[in-house]
Amino acid sequence: MxxxxxxxxxxxxxxxxxxxxxxxxxxxxxxxxxxxxxxxxxxxxxxxxxxxxxxxxxxxxxxxxxxxxxxxxxxxxxxxxxxxxxxxxxxxxxxxxxxxxxxxxxxxxxxxxxxxxxxxxxxxxxxxxxxxxxxxxxxxxxxxxxxxxxxxxNSTQRKQIHLAAVFVCNFTNYMYTVGADLAENSSLSFDILKPLIAETANKINFLTPKDAQTGPATRNDKKIINEHLIMLETEPELQKLYLEISDQIYKMKK
Amino acid sequence: MxxxxxxxxxxxxxxxxxxxxxxxxxxxxxxxxxxxxxxxxxxxxxxxxxxxxxxxxxxxxxxxxxxxxxxxxxxxxxxxxxxxxxxxxxxxxxxxxxxxxxxxxxxxxxxxxxxxxxxxxxxxxxxxxxxxxxxxxxxxxxxxxxxxxxxxxNSTQRKQIHLAAVFVCNFTNYMYTVGADLAENSSLSFDILKPLIAETANKINFLTPKDAQTGPATRNDKKIINEHLIMLETEPELQKLYLEISDQIYKMKK
CATH class of the missing domain: 3.40.50.720 (NAD(P)-binding Rossmann-like Domain)
Structure with missing residues (x-):
């Protein structure tokens, strides 16, 4: 062949x-x-x-x-x-x-x-x-x-999986770029986020992603969410994303 | 002690x-x-x-x-x-x-x-x-x-890292929940996305997240982006997120 x-x-x-x-x-x-x-x-x-x-x-x-x-x-x-x-x-x-x-x-x-x-x-x-x-x-x-x-x-399934892949891979990697920028803005190395990134990916082998969800949006912790929105004030697009994803997480957990 | x-x-x-x-x-x-x-x-x-x-x-x-x-x-x-x-x-x-x-x-x-x-x-x-x-x-x-x-x-650095953690962990995990839903909607198991999730997390140990970024938004592939937006038509909030994150990725790569 x-x-x-x-x-x-x-x-x-x-x-x-x-x-x-x-x-x-x-x-x-x-x-x-x-x-x-x-x-x-x-x-x-x-x-x-x-x-x-x-x-x-x-x-x-x-x-x-x-x-x-x-x-x-x-x-x-x-x-x-x-x-x-x-x-x-x-x-x-x-x-x-x-x-x-x-x-x-x-x-x-x-x-x-x-x-x-x-x-x-x-x-x-x-x-x-x-x-x-x-x-x-x-x-x-x-x-x-x-x-x-x-x-x-089939082609329909494959296209759907490709769309899923955009979320779990491309959009996830984008979240890493934001994390890297935020860490470096505060004079800390992106390296300290790596164990968290590894564990977040590892967890879904043991829990469904829905059960694995943690963080302020999960708890609807408005105080922290508002503080974070204030910290993102110089980056309105990130601020908007933060709010929208938090809303989605809260709805999902409810 | x-x-x-x-x-x-x-x-x-x-x-x-x-x-x-x-x-x-x-x-x-x-x-x-x-x-x-x-x-x-x-x-x-x-x-x-x-x-x-x-x-x-x-x-x-x-x-x-x-x-x-x-x-x-x-x-x-x-x-x-x-x-x-x-x-x-x-x-x-x-x-x-x-x-x-x-x-x-x-x-x-x-x-x-x-x-x-x-x-x-x-x-x-x-x-x-x-x-x-x-x-x-x-x-x-x-x-x-x-x-x-x-x-x-210090407290300022820690708060900034906590914000970064929300992006790389909580928001990333949310992307996994979307991926799981999309896979299951097409009668495929979420399991087939797990090697991709693992590799996405692993890659940033070798490349910066910016260099690791792949996918239709990176290439500004409007045809696929539009197809994906159509596939998300029944979920307007996801559709909006897809578009906004894709825009951010494209700007970042440019």
Whole structure:
């Protein structure tokens, strides 16, 4: 089995390394940036190109790990209808492939990938969707090789999980940036918040997030909430967010 | 050295257990609820009472681990001016003790405590403030016994860190509750979001939260943002939050 990876960004990099580490051959990396294609190709020992016309036509599976906006035009320009074509996006419908190739699917690794941050790919949930049962089996075979956490999800479910991921990952990380700024404004290191961040994430393995909820909003402690709003007076947008999230927490606990 | 703990809630419970585990004698637990005082006293092998007049007068240090609102009235009713009195609150000024006792301070464990969730107290940062250097040394001596992460912080710094903690812990946990609801609405288990939650928290040990930020708002991906807003149409408050946090993330990355 031969694989081509279209893309060389965060997802492409982590996926390519995970496949390679499990002895799955990647024959080629394509990227618009030759340098970026070459960098990734060097890591995994594959061929590379930045020209669509030079993409290998012999592969069994083409993985598209590129930005959502770039997907359609590149699908249209690669004309290899009888291979399997899959994208790795959380929010793009599988049917984007429909009129272009015969076998297609989605291989969505539900994780936050930054290029320089290594992670344990075996734990990454992979959500699989496919045009037909043969393709589905093929995708599960690959997915099960790189991860211990593979499951079937249709496009609606996957989009909903992607939305959930924005809340638990992107918005959570934004809360960390606010915390870091506030700590540094008071001449304390962000480091002292790290045990709290770790425990907050760890707790939900033992309690539901609803049961794990603590803090002034949970207790409807108006005195502290008002003090905090005053402390945020120079940052009206943060002040507004503080109030709105506190309201939501209070409603949820009630 | 003898210690009395006023309170039997989450903080009191974790603190009492940590002190006990490090062979510091707790002579008595006070709580308005006799049952709650007794439960904690049984765990750590101490005396207990629910009557202020029966609080031991012989202790060296009195820890007040109770709600902020209850603090002042109980400080006023305990008349033992020459012992050390400390509270464990993030947002209460140290000077609350000023006109009532001679030696006082703050012993703030920066962590989210739920009674049933065990944790490694040695990692919990303890922020110390004291009325005088002798009291400060005494508090550091105890703090260093239970934690490897003790530091001095004045009331202004502590309040700021408490505000930061609301963002990185309470608001983050709220994001988890939203994620859990969204996952379950699409018939998927919240469990599949847990590796993402763990990695999001883990990443900031390697990257600044600003560098770790990923997701549609970071890329200003209006197509996905709009799809997500449509998916949240039945929950206008969440929709509003989604938009506001996305705006903040985009501004931050720009």
């Amino acid at each position: 031969e694989i081509v990876i279209i893309g060389s960004g965060n997802v492409a990099t982590h996926l390519a390394k995970a496949l390679r580490a499990n002895n799955i051959t990647i024959s080629q990396i394509y990227s618009r940036s030759l340098e970026s294609a070459q960098n990734l190709a060097n890591i995994i020992g594959s061929d590379f190109t930045n020209s669509v016309s030079k993409i290998s036509r012999k592969a069994d599976i083409y993985f598209y790990a590129i930005t959502d906006d770039a997907l359609l035009s590149i699908i249209e320009s690669i004309d290899i209808p009888n291979a399997i074509h899959v994208h790795t996006a959380g929010s793009v419908d599988m049917e984007i492939f429909k009129n272009h190739v015969n076998y297609y699917g989605v291989f969505y690794p539900l994780q936050t990938f930054s290029r320089t941050k290594e992670l344990h790919f075996k734990d990454v949930p992979i959500l699989i969707e496919a045009s037909d049962i043969v393709t589905e089996n093929q995708l599960f075979k690959i997915a099960n090789t790189v991860s211990e956490n593979c499951l079937k999800a | 003898e210690i009395v703990i006023i309170g039997s809630g989450n903080v009191a419970t974790h603190l009492a257990k940590a002190l006990r585990a490090n062979n510091i004698t707790i002579s008595q637990i006070y709580s308005r609820s006799l049952e709650s005082a007794q439960n904690l006293a049984n765990i750590i092998g101490s005396d207990f009472t629910n009557s202020v007049s029966k609080i031991s007068r012989k202790a060296d240090i009195y820890f007040y681990a109770i709600t902020d609102d209850a603090l002042l009235s109980i400080i006023e009713s305990i008349d033992i001016p020459n012992a050390i009195h400390v509270h464990t609150a993030g947002s209460v000024d140290m000077e609350i003790f000023k006109n009532h006792v001679n030696y006082y301070g703050v012993f703030y464990p920066l962590q989210t405590f739920s009674r049933t969730k065990e944790l490694h107290f040695k990692d919990v940062p303890i922020l110390i403030e004291a009325s005088d250097i002798v009291t400060e040394n005494q508090l550091f001596k105890i703090a260093n016994t239970v934690s490897e992460n003790c530091l001095k912080a």
